[in-house]
Amino acid sequence: MLVCGFQPHFILVSVDSGISLDTLKAVKPIKQPIIRELAMALTLTITELNNLDSAYNICFELYNDSEQPLHNWRLHLSLVGLINASSCHGATFVRQDGSYLALQSQTGATLEAKQTLAFGFTGEKLAMKKVTDMPIGCYLSADNIEQPIMLELVPFTLPSIAVNPLLMPERNNDYLSDVAIIPRPADINLNQTPLKLPQQLLFDDNDFGHLATLFSAQLKQHDVSLASARSANIRLQLDPSLxxxxxxxxLDDVVVISASGEQGFAYGLTSLAQCLNSSTAQRKGVINDYPRFTYRGFMLDCVRHFRSVEKIKQLIDQLAYYKFNTLHWHLTDDEAWRLEIKAFPQLTKQTAFRGHDQAIEAQFGSGPAPYGGYYSQQDVKDVVSYAQQRQITIIPEIDIPGHCRAALKALPELLIEPADTSNYLSVQFYHDNVLNPALEGTYQFIDAVIQEVCALFPGPYVHVGADEVPKGVWQDSPACQEKMQAQGYQDIRELQGYLLRHVQDNLRQQGKTLLGWEEALDGDKLAQDAIICAWNGTQNGISAANKGYKVIMTPAHYTYLDMAYDNSESEPGTTWASALNLQQCYEYDVFDAELTATGKDNILGMQYAIWTEFINTDKQLDYMVFPRLLAGAENAWTGRSNKNWQGFVQRLYLQQDYLDWQGIQYRPL
Known part of the structure; x- marks a missing residue:
């Protein structure tokens, strides 16, 4: 069983700090202060919790342990599920937007000093079974207090859930007969002669001498300096045939790495670094290596919880060390807009921070104080350059037309049609998060954003989201109905296709290729040079590949690292797709029997992902990502016939010292 009741740490600025949000870009995580008025202390206790398959009934007691009454109070908290307003008792439902819930006193009642109030409600769509499902960020406002007051959530014992945890193979050196490299190389031929390189490595100062700095940064114990080709013991040799x-x-007394260019040299040096960092003895011989897939990606959500530039760079270092070549950077969503756009400064001014009385209310436990940050265009250039030096392409994601609540809040005059009375609810419980594809302002907004994004990110791809547009959207929009009639459309979803085709044509003119989640095909308007990221199971990706679209496989059941390792109440993470342990992450294979020969050719590769709704600290991020990211690395690089779970685990044990040295707070093996 698990006792819950912690107050998480958040990135925030105190509401009375005097720091201007116009100039503030990001602040480091600090502990959320408990804001009190006089000697006020409020406690919130869960008195009853009954879980159903996809719902729960919950009861609370709110205790005013102070000498001051609270007039016309309002309770604010973050929790899972869709609250049934009619089920509320003891308090009145005010509103729910996403994870944010507001309740208030009934008919203006006062919560007197030393008084306890009992209330409760039913949550639907999700159950409250795990530590990450518990209410967080609870605070209270009232007419007679100046600032919101943080509540103390009394520890609550969740019902125990029995699981069969993954039993990791014990250490066995029989599986380490070749090298300790992750991902495992394609072909390894070693002899019995020990490899003994000196502490001081002399790097060939040729056209690729700049790689010496990056190579040195990957080494735990060896020093690197540049030297002439004759005296160097690390030499790079061009081979255009590769x-x-x-x-x-x-691997010999003089190490020679052959490649056709910088990418191959970088990967060869990384493999050498892993050999030298290993605690096991290395042997002389030859390794020939190449990747299974040309696309090996990792998606980082920096919207739900902001990540510093320093943390992003640390992640890029790990991606490079394990031979990923793409970072998909999720920068906009319902809960924030994280990218500076000079054409629309309101985007970051209004919605880079969320909190009480902000344009975006507190979400995912962020509490009343302004919380968040954004990336200036200089920040982006810095991160892009850092990634390029490590052979990693960054793909920005600007999520449209759904997941656009932050943009709509920042630019309502441009993006909202007052006459639109369409009623919808997104899967994350928003009713106001979709762009209108019939408004001229929508295209002014998208075109300006895309122009700046293309200038900032030199890579060939821009991801436009296109996922989870809810049913009911645009149905009662006069502008949309007029657009459908003008275009001869019969299905409302064709409007999404119309919008995305406009963006695709725009991107193509700027030398970019459109990527989108699998729903980008809704409306059937995209040309086949679009690339589809298949996330909701595997079937949609298979279907798209068989139809001729290039596809990146990223099915949530096997690649979403915000999924919990198991179903235990104490294991952090969500399980809406499934639990995902290390072995399942490793053994997933993208080549399904239903893929045609053409379909197989259209699979570009795989991507692992971390959505951060419930991951608010870097420590939590590391725990969820590592070591599963290493399993993903081997899955994306190493050929299926070359993979071996037992051997992977033995090599993984040897990676722990490196991860410790890098300060990665991974989940223990």
Whole structure:
């Protein structure tokens, strides 16, 4: 069983700090202060919790342990599920937007000093079974207090859930007969002669001498300096016959790495670094290596919880060390807009921070104080350059037409049609998060944003989201109905296709290719040069590939690292797709029997992802991502016939010292 009742840490600025939000971009995580008026103390206790399959009934007691009454109070909290307003008792339902819930006193009642109030409600769509499902960020406002008051959530014992945890294989050196490299190379031929390189490594100062700095940063114990080709013991040799990411690593007294260019040299040096960092003895020989897939990606959500530039760079270092080549950077969503757009400064001014009385209310436990941050265009250039030096392409995601609540809050005059009375609810419980594809302002907004995004990100791709547009949207929009009639459309979803085709054509003119989640195909308007990221199971990706679209497989059941390792109440993470342990992450294979030969050719690769709704600290992020990211690395690089779960685990044990050295707070093996 698990006792819950912690107050999380948040990135915030105190409401009375005097710091201007116009100039503030980001602040480091600090502990959320408990704001009190006089000697006020409020406690919130869960008195009853009954879970159903996809719903729960919950009862609370709110205790005013102070000498001051609270007049016309309002309770604010974050929790899972869709609250049934008619089920509320003891308090009145005010509103729910996403994870944010507001309740208030009934008919203006006062919560007297030392008084206890009992109330409760039913939550639907989700159950409250895990630590990450519990209410967080609870605070109270009232007419007779100046600032919101943080509540103390009394520890609550969740019902125990029995699980069969993954039993990791014990250490066995029989599986380490070749090298300790992750991902495992394609072809390894070693002899019995020990490899003994000196502490001081002399790096060939040729056209690729700049890689020496990056190589040195990956080494725990060796020093690197540049030297002439004659005296160097690390030499790089061009071989145009090798594919662009392939390399040959000859391990001898003089190490020779052959490749056709910088990518191959970088991967060869990374493999050498892993050999030298290993605590096991290395042997001489030859390694020939190349990736299974050309696309090996990781998606980072920096919207739900902001990440510092320093943390992003640390993640990029790990992606490079394990031979990923793409960082998909999720920058906009319902809960914030994280990217500076000079054409529309309101986007970050109004919605980079959320909190009490902000345009975006407190979400995911962020509490009343302004919370968040954004990336200036200089920040982006810095991160992009850092990634490029490590052979990683950054793909920005600007999520449209759904998941646009932050943009709509920042630019209502441009993006909202007053006459639109459409009634809808998104899967994250928002009723106001979709762009209108029939408004001229929508295209002014998108075109300006895309122009700046394309200038900031030199890579060939821009991701436009296109997922989870809810049913009911645009149905009662006069502008949309007029647009449908003008275009001869019969299905409202064709409007999404119309909008996305406009964006696709715009991107193509700027030399970019459109990526989108699988719903981008809704409306059937995209040209086949679009690339589809298949996330909701595997079938939609298979279907798109068989139809001729290039596809990146990222099914939530196997690649979403915000999924909990198991169903235990104490294991953090969500399980809406499934639990996902290390072995399941490793053994997923993208090549389904239903793929045609053409379909297989259209699979570009795989992507692992971390959505951060319930991941508010870097420590929590590390725990969820590592070591599963290493399983993903091997899955994306190493050929299926070359993979072995037992061998992978043995090599993973040897990676722990490196992860410790890097300060990665991974989940223990």
């Amino acid at each position: 594919p662009c990411e392939a390399y040959r690593l000859c």
